[in-house]
Amino acid sequence: MKETAILINVRDRPTEISLLLQSLRTQTYQDFDVYILDDCSGTPLTNYHFFNCIMTRLKLEGHQVYIKKTEFPHGVSRARQEIVDWAMKKDYNYFLRVDDDVILESDYIERLFKVIDKGYDLASGVTVPMAGPTFKRNPKFLKGIVNRIILDKDGNHIFNGD
Template sequence: MFFSIIIPVYNRPQEIKMLLDSLQLQEYQDFEVIIVEDGSAFTCDDCILNYKNQLDVHYFFIKNVGQGFARNFGMEKAKGEYFVFFDSDCIIPLGYLKSLKKAIKDRNLDAHGGPDAAASDFSAFQKAINYSMTAFLTTGGIRGKMKAPEKYQARGYNMGFSKKVFDTVGGFIDPNRAEDIELSLRLKKAGFHLELVEEAYVYHRRRNSWKSFLDQSYSFGQNRVHVSRFHPEALQFIHFMPSFFLGGWMLAVLFLLLAMSLYKWLMGLYGIWLLLVFLDASIQEKSIKVGLLSIFTSFGQLSAYGLGLITACWSKTFQEKDG
Protein backbone atom coordinates (compact mmCIF):
# COMPACT_ATOMS: atom_id res chain seq x y z
CA MET A 1 0.00 0.00 0.00
CA PHE A 2 1.38 3.39 -0.98
CA PHE A 3 -0.78 6.06 0.69
CA SER A 4 -2.19 6.25 4.20
CA ILE A 5 -4.63 9.16 4.41
CA ILE A 6 -4.94 10.43 7.98
CA ILE A 7 -7.84 12.66 9.00
CA PRO A 8 -8.30 14.07 12.51
CA VAL A 9 -11.89 15.08 13.21
CA TYR A 10 -13.51 16.93 16.08
CA ASN A 11 -17.31 17.34 16.29
CA ARG A 12 -17.76 17.51 12.51
CA PRO A 13 -19.59 14.35 11.40
CA GLN A 14 -21.39 16.23 8.60
CA GLU A 15 -18.08 17.01 6.87
CA ILE A 16 -16.69 13.50 6.79
CA LYS A 17 -19.29 12.30 4.29
CA MET A 18 -18.26 14.87 1.67
CA LEU A 19 -14.58 14.10 2.23
CA LEU A 20 -15.07 10.33 1.97
CA ASP A 21 -17.25 10.75 -1.11
CA SER A 22 -14.39 12.60 -2.81
CA LEU A 23 -11.86 9.94 -1.77
CA GLN A 24 -14.11 7.22 -3.12
CA LEU A 25 -13.85 8.84 -6.57
CA GLN A 26 -10.05 9.06 -6.68
CA GLU A 27 -8.44 7.92 -9.93
CA TYR A 28 -5.62 6.32 -7.91
CA GLN A 29 -6.98 3.77 -5.44
CA ASP A 30 -3.97 2.26 -3.62
CA PHE A 31 -4.66 3.85 -0.24
CA GLU A 32 -6.18 3.40 3.18
CA VAL A 33 -8.10 6.00 5.19
CA ILE A 34 -7.47 6.45 8.90
CA ILE A 35 -9.98 8.64 10.75
CA VAL A 36 -9.02 9.70 14.26
CA GLU A 37 -11.97 10.99 16.27
CA ASP A 38 -10.32 13.44 18.65
CA GLY A 39 -12.58 13.11 21.70
CA SER A 40 -15.67 14.39 19.87
CA ALA A 41 -19.06 14.65 21.53
CA PHE A 42 -20.68 14.33 18.09
CA THR A 43 -19.00 11.38 16.41
CA CYS A 44 -18.89 10.23 12.79
CA ASP A 45 -18.76 6.46 13.38
CA ASP A 46 -22.26 5.86 11.97
CA CYS A 47 -21.38 7.72 8.77
CA ILE A 48 -18.16 5.78 8.30
CA LEU A 49 -19.98 2.44 8.42
CA ASN A 50 -21.54 3.32 5.06
CA TYR A 51 -18.11 3.33 3.43
CA LYS A 52 -16.73 0.04 4.75
CA ASN A 53 -17.38 -1.71 1.42
CA GLN A 54 -16.16 1.18 -0.75
CA LEU A 55 -12.98 2.27 1.05
CA ASP A 56 -10.27 0.71 3.17
CA VAL A 57 -11.28 2.88 6.11
CA HIS A 58 -10.21 2.54 9.75
CA TYR A 59 -11.84 4.47 12.58
CA PHE A 60 -10.32 5.24 15.98
CA PHE A 61 -11.76 7.18 18.91
CA ILE A 62 -9.27 8.77 21.34
CA LYS A 63 -9.49 11.32 24.12
CA ASN A 64 -9.17 14.93 22.99
CA VAL A 65 -5.48 15.70 22.42
CA GLY A 66 -5.55 18.23 19.55
CA GLN A 67 -5.15 17.75 15.82
CA GLY A 68 -1.35 17.47 15.80
CA PHE A 69 -1.27 14.63 18.31
CA ALA A 70 -4.31 13.00 16.67
CA ARG A 71 -2.30 12.88 13.45
CA ASN A 72 0.57 11.26 15.35
CA PHE A 73 -1.81 8.57 16.58
CA GLY A 74 -2.95 7.97 13.01
CA MET A 75 0.63 7.59 11.78
CA GLU A 76 1.29 4.97 14.42
CA LYS A 77 -1.62 2.94 13.02
CA ALA A 78 -0.81 3.55 9.35
CA LYS A 79 0.46 0.83 6.99
CA GLY A 80 1.30 2.89 3.92
CA GLU A 81 4.66 4.09 2.61
CA TYR A 82 3.57 7.72 2.48
CA PHE A 83 1.25 9.60 4.86
CA VAL A 84 -1.17 12.26 3.61
CA PHE A 85 -3.04 14.60 5.96
CA PHE A 86 -6.34 16.34 5.28
CA ASP A 87 -8.60 18.39 7.50
CA SER A 88 -12.15 17.14 7.78
CA ASP A 89 -13.53 20.19 5.93
CA CYS A 90 -11.60 19.40 2.73
CA ILE A 91 -12.90 17.93 -0.52
CA ILE A 92 -10.32 16.17 -2.68
CA PRO A 93 -10.30 16.54 -6.49
CA LEU A 94 -10.44 13.17 -8.19
CA GLY A 95 -6.93 13.44 -9.67
CA TYR A 96 -5.22 14.45 -6.41
CA LEU A 97 -3.54 11.17 -5.45
CA LYS A 98 -2.55 10.35 -9.02
CA SER A 99 -0.89 13.76 -9.42
CA LEU A 100 0.76 13.54 -6.01
CA LYS A 101 2.30 10.12 -6.60
CA LYS A 102 3.69 11.29 -9.93
CA ALA A 103 5.24 14.35 -8.25
CA ILE A 104 6.74 12.22 -5.47
CA LYS A 105 8.39 9.89 -7.98
CA ASP A 106 9.41 12.48 -10.59
CA ARG A 107 10.76 15.03 -8.08
CA ASN A 108 12.11 12.54 -5.52
CA LEU A 109 10.07 14.09 -2.71
CA ASP A 110 10.17 13.00 0.91
CA ALA A 111 7.37 15.39 1.83
CA HIS A 112 4.94 17.80 0.22
CA GLY A 113 2.46 20.54 0.86
CA GLY A 114 -0.41 21.50 -1.39
CA PRO A 115 -2.60 24.60 -1.82
CA ASP A 116 -6.27 25.05 -1.08
CA ALA A 117 -8.95 26.51 -3.30
CA ALA A 118 -12.66 27.32 -3.34
CA ALA A 119 -14.97 25.10 -5.37
CA SER A 120 -17.58 26.67 -7.65
CA ASP A 121 -20.45 25.69 -5.32
CA PHE A 122 -18.95 27.33 -2.21
CA SER A 123 -20.76 30.30 -0.70
CA ALA A 124 -19.66 33.85 -1.53
CA PHE A 125 -18.29 34.21 2.01
CA GLN A 126 -16.24 31.01 1.71
CA LYS A 127 -14.83 32.22 -1.60
CA ALA A 128 -13.96 35.59 -0.06
CA ILE A 129 -12.12 33.89 2.81
CA ASN A 130 -10.25 31.72 0.33
CA TYR A 131 -9.27 34.79 -1.67
CA SER A 132 -8.01 36.71 1.36
CA MET A 133 -5.91 33.74 2.49
CA THR A 134 -4.35 32.89 -0.87
CA ALA A 135 -4.16 36.03 -3.02
CA PHE A 136 -0.93 37.84 -3.86
CA LEU A 137 -2.44 41.14 -2.69
CA THR A 138 -3.06 39.74 0.80
CA THR A 139 -0.55 37.02 1.63
CA GLY A 140 1.87 37.28 -1.27
CA GLY A 141 0.78 33.83 -2.42
CA ILE A 142 2.74 32.02 0.30
CA ARG A 143 -0.07 29.46 0.73
CA GLY A 144 0.39 27.84 -2.65
CA LYS A 145 1.55 30.12 -5.46
CA MET A 146 5.30 30.25 -4.89
CA LYS A 147 7.95 30.59 -7.57
CA ALA A 148 10.36 28.53 -5.45
CA PRO A 149 8.42 25.39 -4.37
CA GLU A 150 11.29 24.19 -2.18
CA LYS A 151 10.72 27.16 0.17
CA TYR A 152 7.15 26.13 0.94
CA GLN A 153 6.11 25.47 4.53
CA ALA A 154 3.37 22.85 4.41
CA ARG A 155 0.02 23.34 6.13
CA GLY A 156 -1.78 20.56 7.96
CA TYR A 157 -4.98 20.73 5.94
CA ASN A 158 -3.05 19.42 2.92
CA MET A 159 0.39 17.96 3.47
CA GLY A 160 2.21 14.67 3.72
CA PHE A 161 5.50 12.86 4.13
CA SER A 162 6.98 9.40 3.93
CA LYS A 163 7.06 6.83 6.72
CA LYS A 164 10.84 7.25 6.67
CA VAL A 165 10.43 10.91 7.63
CA PHE A 166 8.18 9.96 10.54
CA ASP A 167 10.58 7.26 11.73
CA THR A 168 13.50 9.72 11.55
CA VAL A 169 12.21 13.07 12.84
CA GLY A 170 9.02 12.00 14.60
CA GLY A 171 5.62 13.62 14.32
CA PHE A 172 4.02 16.86 15.44
CA ILE A 173 5.30 18.32 18.72
CA ASP A 174 2.34 20.62 19.40
CA PRO A 175 -1.39 19.90 19.22
CA ASN A 176 -2.56 22.98 17.33
CA ARG A 177 -0.14 25.93 17.29
CA ALA A 178 1.43 25.99 13.82
CA GLU A 179 2.58 22.42 14.42
CA ASP A 180 2.60 21.91 10.64
CA ILE A 181 5.05 24.76 9.98
CA GLU A 182 7.31 23.61 12.81
CA LEU A 183 7.45 20.09 11.40
CA SER A 184 8.11 21.42 7.89
CA LEU A 185 11.14 23.32 9.15
CA ARG A 186 12.36 20.40 11.26
CA LEU A 187 12.30 17.85 8.47
CA LYS A 188 14.06 20.26 6.08
CA LYS A 189 16.81 20.72 8.66
CA ALA A 190 17.10 16.93 8.81
CA GLY A 191 17.88 16.91 5.09
CA PHE A 192 14.54 15.74 3.71
CA HIS A 193 13.14 17.08 0.45
CA LEU A 194 9.84 18.97 0.89
CA GLU A 195 8.26 20.99 -1.91
CA LEU A 196 4.99 22.61 -2.85
CA VAL A 197 3.01 20.46 -5.30
CA GLU A 198 0.63 22.95 -6.89
CA GLU A 199 -1.41 20.32 -8.72
CA ALA A 200 -2.16 18.54 -5.42
CA TYR A 201 -4.74 21.08 -4.29
CA VAL A 202 -7.85 20.59 -2.15
CA TYR A 203 -11.14 22.40 -1.93
CA HIS A 204 -11.23 23.79 1.59
CA ARG A 205 -14.83 24.19 2.75
CA ARG A 206 -14.17 26.38 5.77
CA ARG A 207 -17.11 26.70 8.17
CA ASN A 208 -16.05 30.04 9.54
CA SER A 209 -18.30 32.75 10.85
CA TRP A 210 -16.98 36.33 10.77
CA LYS A 211 -15.91 36.02 14.41
CA SER A 212 -14.24 32.62 14.05
CA PHE A 213 -12.40 33.79 10.94
CA LEU A 214 -10.97 36.80 12.77
CA ASP A 215 -10.14 34.66 15.82
CA GLN A 216 -8.36 32.18 13.56
CA SER A 217 -6.39 34.93 11.83
CA TYR A 218 -5.38 36.32 15.21
CA SER A 219 -4.18 32.88 16.33
CA PHE A 220 -2.18 32.46 13.10
CA GLY A 221 -0.22 35.58 13.99
CA GLN A 222 0.44 34.31 17.50
CA ASN A 223 1.39 30.87 16.24
CA ARG A 224 4.06 32.27 13.94
CA VAL A 225 5.83 33.68 17.00
CA HIS A 226 5.33 30.39 18.84
CA VAL A 227 7.14 28.49 16.07
CA SER A 228 10.05 30.95 16.29
CA ARG A 229 10.78 29.60 19.78
CA PHE A 230 11.88 26.37 18.08
CA HIS A 231 13.08 27.87 14.79
CA PRO A 232 14.11 31.54 15.05
CA GLU A 233 14.29 31.83 11.26
CA ALA A 234 10.55 31.11 11.06
CA LEU A 235 9.81 34.74 11.93
CA GLN A 236 10.92 36.98 9.07
CA PHE A 237 10.30 40.55 7.99
CA ILE A 238 7.46 39.56 5.67
CA HIS A 239 5.47 38.18 8.61
CA PHE A 240 5.40 41.66 10.16
CA MET A 241 3.71 43.19 7.11
CA PRO A 242 0.19 42.63 8.55
CA SER A 243 1.32 44.44 11.72
CA PHE A 244 2.47 47.39 9.60
CA PHE A 245 -0.87 47.21 7.81
CA LEU A 246 -2.68 47.38 11.15
CA GLY A 247 -0.49 50.21 12.41
CA GLY A 248 -0.95 52.17 9.19
CA TRP A 249 -4.73 52.37 9.27
CA MET A 250 -4.70 53.06 13.02
CA LEU A 251 -2.37 55.99 12.34
CA ALA A 252 -4.70 57.21 9.62
CA VAL A 253 -7.60 57.23 12.08
CA LEU A 254 -5.44 59.05 14.66
CA PHE A 255 -4.37 61.67 12.12
CA LEU A 256 -8.01 62.16 11.15
CA LEU A 257 -9.02 62.74 14.78
CA LEU A 258 -6.15 65.21 15.17
CA ALA A 259 -7.16 66.97 11.96
CA MET A 260 -3.76 66.28 10.40
CA SER A 261 -3.58 66.22 6.62
CA LEU A 262 -1.40 63.09 6.63
CA TYR A 263 -4.54 60.99 7.03
CA LYS A 264 -5.51 61.76 3.42
CA TRP A 265 -2.26 60.26 2.13
CA LEU A 266 -2.64 57.11 4.22
CA MET A 267 -6.34 56.74 3.46
CA GLY A 268 -5.52 57.11 -0.22
CA LEU A 269 -3.05 54.21 -0.09
CA TYR A 270 -5.52 51.98 1.70
CA GLY A 271 -8.25 53.01 -0.72
CA ILE A 272 -6.13 51.99 -3.70
CA TRP A 273 -5.34 48.63 -2.09
CA LEU A 274 -9.01 47.97 -1.28
CA LEU A 275 -9.98 48.81 -4.84
CA LEU A 276 -7.37 46.41 -6.20
CA VAL A 277 -8.60 43.67 -3.86
CA PHE A 278 -12.18 44.25 -5.00
CA LEU A 279 -11.26 44.13 -8.68
CA ASP A 280 -8.92 41.15 -8.36
CA ALA A 281 -11.36 39.05 -6.32
CA SER A 282 -14.30 39.98 -8.55
CA ILE A 283 -12.39 38.97 -11.67
CA GLN A 284 -11.02 35.75 -10.19
CA GLU A 285 -14.39 34.58 -8.89
CA LYS A 286 -16.50 36.30 -11.57
CA SER A 287 -18.62 37.80 -8.80
CA ILE A 288 -18.98 41.38 -7.58
CA LYS A 289 -20.45 40.02 -4.34
CA VAL A 290 -17.29 38.01 -3.65
CA GLY A 291 -15.24 41.07 -4.52
CA LEU A 292 -17.11 43.19 -1.98
CA LEU A 293 -16.87 40.52 0.72
CA SER A 294 -13.16 40.11 -0.02
CA ILE A 295 -12.58 43.73 0.97
CA PHE A 296 -13.80 42.94 4.48
CA THR A 297 -12.21 39.49 4.82
CA SER A 298 -8.85 40.75 3.57
CA PHE A 299 -8.88 43.83 5.77
CA GLY A 300 -9.98 41.82 8.81
CA GLN A 301 -7.55 38.99 8.21
CA LEU A 302 -4.47 41.20 7.94
CA SER A 303 -5.49 43.32 10.92
CA ALA A 304 -6.22 40.31 13.15
CA TYR A 305 -3.03 38.50 12.11
CA GLY A 306 -0.99 41.64 12.72
CA LEU A 307 -2.51 42.10 16.17
CA GLY A 308 -1.88 38.45 17.05
CA LEU A 309 1.76 38.69 16.03
CA ILE A 310 2.29 41.91 17.99
CA THR A 311 0.73 40.56 21.18
CA ALA A 312 2.69 37.30 20.90
CA CYS A 313 5.97 39.18 20.37
CA TRP A 314 5.16 41.35 23.38
CA SER A 315 4.48 38.32 25.57
CA LYS A 316 7.59 36.53 24.33
CA THR A 317 9.77 39.57 25.12
CA PHE A 318 8.55 39.78 28.70
CA GLN A 319 8.84 36.03 29.23
CA GLU A 320 12.46 36.13 28.09
CA LYS A 321 13.17 39.03 30.44
CA ASP A 322 11.58 37.19 33.35
CA GLY A 323 13.56 34.08 32.43
Protein backbone atom coordinates in the same frame (compact mmCIF):
# COMPACT_ATOMS: atom_id res chain seq x y z
CA MET B 1 -2.84 -3.78 2.42
CA LYS B 2 -2.73 -0.77 0.12
CA GLU B 3 0.27 1.39 -0.80
CA THR B 4 -0.96 4.61 0.83
CA ALA B 5 -2.52 5.44 4.20
CA ILE B 6 -4.81 8.47 4.25
CA LEU B 7 -4.87 10.04 7.72
CA ILE B 8 -7.82 12.16 8.82
CA ASN B 9 -8.28 13.76 12.22
CA VAL B 10 -11.79 14.91 13.06
CA ARG B 11 -13.73 16.42 15.92
CA ASP B 12 -17.46 17.22 15.74
CA ARG B 13 -17.57 17.47 11.93
CA PRO B 14 -19.64 14.53 10.69
CA THR B 15 -20.91 16.27 7.55
CA GLU B 16 -17.51 17.59 6.52
CA ILE B 17 -15.73 14.27 6.92
CA SER B 18 -18.53 12.49 5.05
CA LEU B 19 -18.06 14.85 2.11
CA LEU B 20 -14.29 14.33 2.26
CA LEU B 21 -14.75 10.55 2.23
CA GLN B 22 -17.09 10.87 -0.75
CA SER B 23 -14.38 12.84 -2.58
CA LEU B 24 -11.92 10.02 -1.80
CA ARG B 25 -14.29 7.58 -3.51
CA THR B 26 -14.01 9.57 -6.74
CA GLN B 27 -10.20 9.73 -6.82
CA THR B 28 -8.44 8.48 -9.94
CA TYR B 29 -5.84 6.92 -7.59
CA GLN B 30 -7.49 4.21 -5.48
CA ASP B 31 -4.63 2.31 -3.80
CA PHE B 32 -5.27 3.57 -0.26
CA ASP B 33 -6.59 2.70 3.18
CA VAL B 34 -8.24 5.31 5.42
CA TYR B 35 -7.45 6.06 9.06
CA ILE B 36 -9.83 8.29 11.00
CA LEU B 37 -8.99 9.53 14.49
CA ASP B 38 -12.04 11.03 16.20
CA ASP B 39 -10.66 13.37 18.86
CA CYS B 40 -13.47 12.89 21.37
CA SER B 41 -16.43 14.24 19.36
CA GLY B 42 -19.58 14.89 21.37
CA THR B 43 -21.51 12.38 19.26
CA PRO B 44 -19.61 9.42 17.77
CA LEU B 45 -19.25 9.53 13.98
CA THR B 46 -20.85 6.12 13.67
CA ASN B 47 -24.13 7.62 14.95
CA TYR B 48 -24.52 9.55 11.67
CA HIS B 49 -26.34 7.78 8.84
CA PHE B 50 -24.62 9.55 5.92
CA PHE B 51 -21.18 8.82 7.41
CA ASN B 52 -22.07 5.13 7.78
CA CYS B 53 -23.31 4.95 4.18
CA ILE B 54 -20.05 6.41 2.84
CA MET B 55 -18.01 4.08 5.07
CA THR B 56 -19.92 1.07 3.75
CA ARG B 57 -19.32 2.16 0.15
CA LEU B 58 -15.58 2.60 0.76
CA LYS B 59 -15.37 -0.88 2.26
CA LEU B 60 -17.38 -2.41 -0.61
CA GLU B 61 -14.96 -0.76 -3.04
CA GLY B 62 -12.03 -2.55 -1.38
CA HIS B 63 -10.66 0.03 1.03
CA GLN B 64 -9.82 -0.74 4.64
CA VAL B 65 -11.23 1.94 6.92
CA TYR B 66 -9.98 2.18 10.48
CA ILE B 67 -11.73 4.39 13.05
CA LYS B 68 -10.49 5.16 16.53
CA LYS B 69 -12.01 7.52 19.10
CA THR B 70 -9.88 9.07 21.82
CA GLU B 71 -11.06 8.84 25.42
CA PHE B 72 -10.36 12.52 26.06
CA PRO B 73 -9.60 15.49 23.76
CA HIS B 74 -5.93 15.47 22.69
CA GLY B 75 -5.85 18.73 20.76
CA VAL B 76 -4.72 19.10 17.16
CA SER B 77 -0.97 18.45 17.47
CA ARG B 78 -1.18 15.43 19.73
CA ALA B 79 -4.07 13.92 17.75
CA ARG B 80 -2.11 14.30 14.49
CA GLN B 81 0.90 12.59 16.05
CA GLU B 82 -1.27 9.78 17.41
CA ILE B 83 -2.78 8.99 14.02
CA VAL B 84 0.69 8.91 12.42
CA ASP B 85 1.96 6.54 15.13
CA TRP B 86 -1.13 4.36 14.67
CA ALA B 87 -0.79 4.08 10.87
CA MET B 88 2.99 3.53 10.99
CA LYS B 89 2.41 0.17 12.67
CA LYS B 90 1.53 -1.11 9.18
CA ASP B 91 3.92 -1.14 6.24
CA TYR B 92 2.68 1.65 3.94
CA ASN B 93 4.92 3.31 1.37
CA TYR B 94 3.15 6.68 1.62
CA PHE B 95 1.16 8.67 4.17
CA LEU B 96 -1.25 11.43 3.19
CA ARG B 97 -2.66 13.66 5.93
CA VAL B 98 -5.83 15.44 4.91
CA ASP B 99 -7.87 17.98 6.88
CA ASP B 100 -11.42 16.91 7.63
CA ASP B 101 -12.98 20.02 6.10
CA VAL B 102 -11.83 19.72 2.48
CA ILE B 103 -13.23 18.18 -0.67
CA LEU B 104 -10.48 16.81 -2.89
CA GLU B 105 -10.49 17.19 -6.65
CA SER B 106 -10.76 13.81 -8.36
CA ASP B 107 -7.09 13.76 -9.44
CA TYR B 108 -5.62 15.31 -6.28
CA ILE B 109 -3.74 12.21 -5.06
CA GLU B 110 -2.63 11.31 -8.57
CA ARG B 111 -1.08 14.77 -8.98
CA LEU B 112 0.78 14.40 -5.67
CA PHE B 113 2.26 11.12 -6.92
CA LYS B 114 3.36 12.76 -10.17
CA VAL B 115 5.43 15.16 -8.06
CA ILE B 116 6.94 12.28 -6.08
CA ASP B 117 7.67 10.38 -9.32
CA LYS B 118 9.80 13.33 -10.43
CA GLY B 119 12.17 12.56 -7.55
CA TYR B 120 10.87 14.67 -4.69
CA ASP B 121 10.66 13.09 -1.23
CA LEU B 122 7.69 15.16 -0.11
CA ALA B 123 4.64 16.49 -1.91
CA SER B 124 2.02 18.87 -0.60
CA GLY B 125 -1.08 20.25 -2.17
CA VAL B 126 -3.54 23.05 -1.65
CA THR B 127 -7.16 22.18 -1.05
CA VAL B 128 -10.10 24.51 -0.94
CA PRO B 129 -11.70 24.63 2.52
CA MET B 130 -15.47 24.15 2.74
CA ALA B 131 -15.98 27.18 4.95
CA GLY B 132 -14.35 30.51 5.61
CA PRO B 133 -12.62 31.38 8.86
CA THR B 134 -14.72 31.17 12.02
CA PHE B 135 -12.88 33.95 13.85
CA LYS B 136 -13.23 37.68 13.43
CA ARG B 137 -10.39 39.41 11.58
CA ASN B 138 -9.22 42.97 11.75
CA PRO B 139 -9.95 44.22 8.21
CA LYS B 140 -7.22 46.87 8.24
CA PHE B 141 -4.69 44.08 7.63
CA LEU B 142 -6.57 42.53 4.72
CA LYS B 143 -7.09 43.39 1.08
CA GLY B 144 -10.55 44.35 -0.06
CA ILE B 145 -11.54 40.77 -0.84
CA VAL B 146 -11.40 38.25 1.98
CA ASN B 147 -11.04 34.55 1.23
CA ARG B 148 -11.21 34.91 -2.52
CA ILE B 149 -10.98 31.84 -4.68
CA ILE B 150 -9.76 32.14 -8.26
CA LEU B 151 -10.72 29.51 -10.83
CA ASP B 152 -9.61 29.19 -14.44
CA LYS B 153 -12.09 29.18 -17.34
CA ASP B 154 -12.65 25.41 -16.88
CA GLY B 155 -13.46 25.77 -13.19
CA ASN B 156 -10.10 24.45 -11.93
CA HIS B 157 -8.72 25.93 -8.72
CA ILE B 158 -5.85 28.42 -9.21
CA PHE B 159 -5.64 30.43 -5.96
CA ASN B 160 -7.27 30.54 -2.55
CA GLY B 161 -6.38 33.24 -0.06
CA ASP B 162 -6.76 36.71 1.27
